[in-house]
Amino acid sequence: MSNMKIIDIKTQDIRFPTSKDNLGTDAVHVDCDYSATYVTIFTDQKDLTGIGLTFTIGKGNDLCCTVIEYFKEFIIGKNIEEIEKDIASIWEKITNHSQLRWVGPQKGVTHLAAAAFFNAIWDLISKFHKKPLWRYIIELETRDLLDKLSFSYIDDVITKDEAAKIIDQKKSNLPSNLDDLNSTIFPAYTTAAGWLGYSDEKMKRLVEENLSKGWTHFKMKVGQDIERDIHRCKLVRELIGDNNKLMVDSNQIWSVNETIENIGKLKQFDILFYEEPTNPDDVLGFKKIKDAHPDINLATGEMIQNKVMFKQFIENKSLDYCQIDSCRIASINEILPVLLIASKFNTPVIPHAGGVGLCEYVQHLNLINKFIISNHELLLSEYAESCSEHFENPAIIKDGGYVTPTNPGYSVKIKDSSLNEFDYNNGTYWK
Numbered sequence: 001m002s003n004m005k006i007i008d009i010k011t012q013d014i015r016f017p018t019s020k021d022n023l024g025t026d027a028v029h030v031d032c033d034y035s036a037t038y039v040t041i042f043t044d045q046k047d048l049t050g051i052g053l054t055f056t057i058g059k060g061n062d063l064c065c066t067v068i069e070y071f072k073e074f075i076i077g078k079n080i081e082e083i084e085k086d087i088a089s090i091w092e093k094i095t096n097h098s099q100l101r102w103v104g105p106q107k108g109v110t111h112l113a114a115a116a117f118f119n120a121i122w123d124l125i126s127k128f129h130k131k132p133l134w135r136y137i138i139e140l141e142t143r144d145l146l147d148k149l150s151f152s153y154i155d156d157v158i159t160k161d162e163a164a165k166i167i168d169q170k171k172s173n174l175p176s177n178l179d180d181l182n183s184t185i186f187p188a189y190t191t192a193a194g195w196l197g198y199s200d201e202k203m204k205r206l207v208e209e210n211l212s213k214g215w216t217h218f219k220m221k222v223g224q225d226i227e228r229d230i231h232r233c234k235l236v237r238e239l240i241g242d243n244n245k246l247m248v249d250s251n252q253i254w255s256v257n258e259t260i261e262n263i264g265k266l267k268q269f270d271i272l273f274y275e276e277p278t279n280p281d282d283v284l285g286f287k288k289i290k291d292a293h294p295d296i297n298l299a300t301g302e303m304i305q306n307k308v309m310f311k312q313f314i315e316n317k318s319l320d321y322c323q324i325d326s327c328r329i330a331s332i333n334e335i336l337p338v339l340l341i342a343s344k345f346n347t348p349v350i351p352h353a354g355g356v357g358l359c360e361y362v363q364h365l366n367l368i369n370k371f372i373i374s375n376h377e378l379l380l381s382e383y384a385e386s387c388s389e390h391f392e393n394p395a396i397i398k399d400g401g402y403v404t405p406t407n408p409g410y411s412v413k414i415k416d417s418s419l420n421e422f423d424y425n426n427g428t429y430w431k
């Protein structure tokens with residue numbers, strides 16, 4: 001068992017035709033075909049594979065697949081324990097590849113590809129140890145864990161010593177029997193009712209359905225027409241009453257000035273947070289919006305492209321809710337340092353989810369954050385049941401929260417039947 005070697009890596013361009021039903025539609029993404037750049041790492045033991053993905057919305061998924069071809073040489077022929085030990089240096093080599101970095105660095109297509117690749121490696125390592133990823137991470141010795149992460153370019157804001165203190169303090173509160181954690185239900189909010197392409201009737205029906213299922217937090221898409229946004233916010237607020245929470249997401253469509261003006265019009269609906277109001281790189285623009293409306297909260301992160309940008313947003317207090325994405329930045333190596341920065345600044349983390357596999361991933365990140373990183377009282381995560389029917393073990397929701405996953409790995413194995421049908425190059429659907 002101890003010498004298991006990586007013998008091959010396969011990458012597949014998987015696309016689900018979700019644009020037919022307006023799933024995922026928002027102010028700027030009007031025709032999403034929810035897609036996955038799907039990576040399978042094969043070992044010389046037939047039943048042990050590492051599976052990972054990154055989420056895209058159609059065209060460009062092929063570009064992520066192409067980039068991953070360049071990463072293969074870094075792990076093929078190595079054994080799993082060697083990769084586990086050297087994962088931090090492999091991460092730095094890949095995300096700072098001497099030629100590929102010119103078309104990055106650490107952003108865009110190359111970084112999405114790195115996310116899929118390292119998500120597959122972390123899946124493989126945790127399966128090798130026969131543990132769900134969250135459990136594997138919280139059981140690592142603190143220094144061992146920190147030595148697997150990347151602190152490059154962020155040590156002006158957090159050092160490994162500071163990170164160790166945060167984790168050790170949290171670990172002191174863990175139960176002596178970690179199996180007790182398996183009964184955790186992690187609170188979630190739903191986006192499934194408020195896609196922008198849905199009619200009033202469809203939205204009303206879905207909100208009512210979700211209310212009856214026990215959801216208490218609802219997010220809706222806004223941003224194409226402020227008068228329609230006001231109409232929809234009024235409709236949903238009336239449906240959910242004053243005690244449930246309402247959030248809005250305009251997916252970057254407004255300028256800073258438009259945001260300031262439109263928030264003024266939407267405030268009357270008691271909005272918990274305004275998500276991605278403007279360009280996701282505009283650290284200072286977000287701050288200007290907050291200065292204009294000191295009583296509102298801003299959320300962003302699904303398109304914050306690396307830990308250096310997160311560092312700026314959090315340290316500058318340009319965001320109030322940190323929406324880490326499991327496939328936008330390059331996997332556990334980079335996500336955990338961002339969670340640690342958020343913890344240091346007492347910023348709540350509400351992970352982005354809803355695309356292909358994102359709910360399956362964030363259920364692990366939520367638990368890692370709750371058990372060994374964050375001290376913030378607010379625990380919340382996004383949930384949107386999109387494409388879950390294609391997963392062998394989809395995230396399970398009970399009483400408006402995520403049920404804790406207990407199968408080994410990082411939870412994103414897609415059914416063979418779905419792979420065969422929706423592979424964009426040779427699947428039966430696309431032929």
Ligand SMILES: [Mg+2]
Binds near residue numbers: 276
């Ligand atoms: Mg969003």
